[in-house]
Every structure is written in structure tokens, then in C-alpha cells.
Amino acid sequence: MSAHAAEHAAHPPAAHRSSRVDARVLGMFLFIASEVMLFGSFFTAYFFVRVVNSAPAWPPPPYELPKFVAGVNTAILVSSSFTVHWSLQSIKRNNRAGLKAGLVLTFLLGLTFLITQLVEYSRIGFAPHTNAFASVFFCLTGLHGAHVFVGLTILLFMTIRAFRGHFSAEAHHGVEIGGIYWHFVDIMWVVVYTTVYLL
Secondary structure, three states: OOHHHHHHHHOOOOOOOOOOOOHHHHHHHHHHHHHHHHHHHHHHHHHHHHHHHOOOOOOOOOOOOOHHHHHHHHHHHHHHHHHHHHHHHHHHOOOHHHHHHHHHHHHHHHHHHHHHHHHHHHHOOOOOOOOHHHHHHHHHHHHHHHHHHHHHHHHHHHHHHHHOOOOOOOOOHHHHHHHHHHHHHHHHHHHHHHHHHHO
16 A cells, blocks of 8 residues: 555545535434425325315314414514524624523523413313314424424523533534524424414
8 A cells, every 4th residue: 555545544535515505504404304394294184184174164163263362472483583593693793692682582482482382272172182173283283382392492502502602603503503493493383373273
């Protein structure tokens, strides 16, 4: 083996990486793509139940959905997208106070949304086992609620790290990746709210 070959074997070149998208960010986008397909299967079940029932009104009587409360809850969750974006832009400018405030506000808004959703479940007047409509309603909104819970867990760790001074303008991928997931959760709820509560 030549000296050059031996040197190459001892220190192989770095794996090729795209300069456009960071591998960690790309990984999150691919994960989100798989989650979109998961939600797609639940939406398929929801529309199948609607078509099979072919009820003139939806949801079928005597059930009513709290559209106003869900609308306010939607506004709360959409607002959290702006606060998490604020936190990312803040750390990009090395504004740690803005980072911390943005993450805390995002966590509190997300927690408010989840608690409101749970209260809605307790007062809605039907259970998952009531009929097919109730089953798909709880499955679809519950699936999203599970994603909100995961997002809140990520936000909690992001906030703890922020208060420990782990992020900077040069190293903020932890905030960016968590923010991407949170934006996905928000966008998916807008789709769920529009489909289930408005259409």
C-alpha cells in the first residue's frame, strides 16, 4: 500500500453533505413527511365515515361541536408559531432575552391549547365508543393532541437549555429544529380544525 493510500485509509474524507440544507434539518423534514402520511390515513378514515353516513348535517344530530371555543384555541396555537419564530430570530441576533421569552410564551400557549382541548373532551357530550363519528373525531383530534404533547416536551427541553445558555447565533440548530416541528403541529391543527369543525 502506498503512503498516500495508507493516509487516505487512516483519515477518510468527510462524507458528502449538501451545503444548502443541514442534515439535522433535513432529518426533521423527512420525519414530518412521514407524520403527514400518518395524518393522511386518519383523514381518510374521517372522510370515509362522512361519506358512508351521508348525513345532511355534520356532525350528525344530536351532536354539536364547540366551534367558537375551538376557534379561540386555534388562534392561541397559531399565535405560538409567531412566538417560536421570534425566539429563533432572537438567538440569531444573540438576543438571549428574546430567545427565553419567546420559548416560555410558546410553551405556555401550547399548554393552554392542550388543556383547553382536554376540557373540551370532558364536556363534549359523547365518547370514543359512542359511534363511528365519535371514534374518528377523538382519533383525529387525539392524534394531534399527542403531537402537541411531544412538541411541548421538546419546547420544555429547549427552554431549559436556553436558560442554561446553550444556544448562540452560531449554534442554534436546537431552536430551529424544534421550531420546525412546532410549526408543523400548528399547521396540522389548522387543517384538522377546518376539516372537522368548519366543513
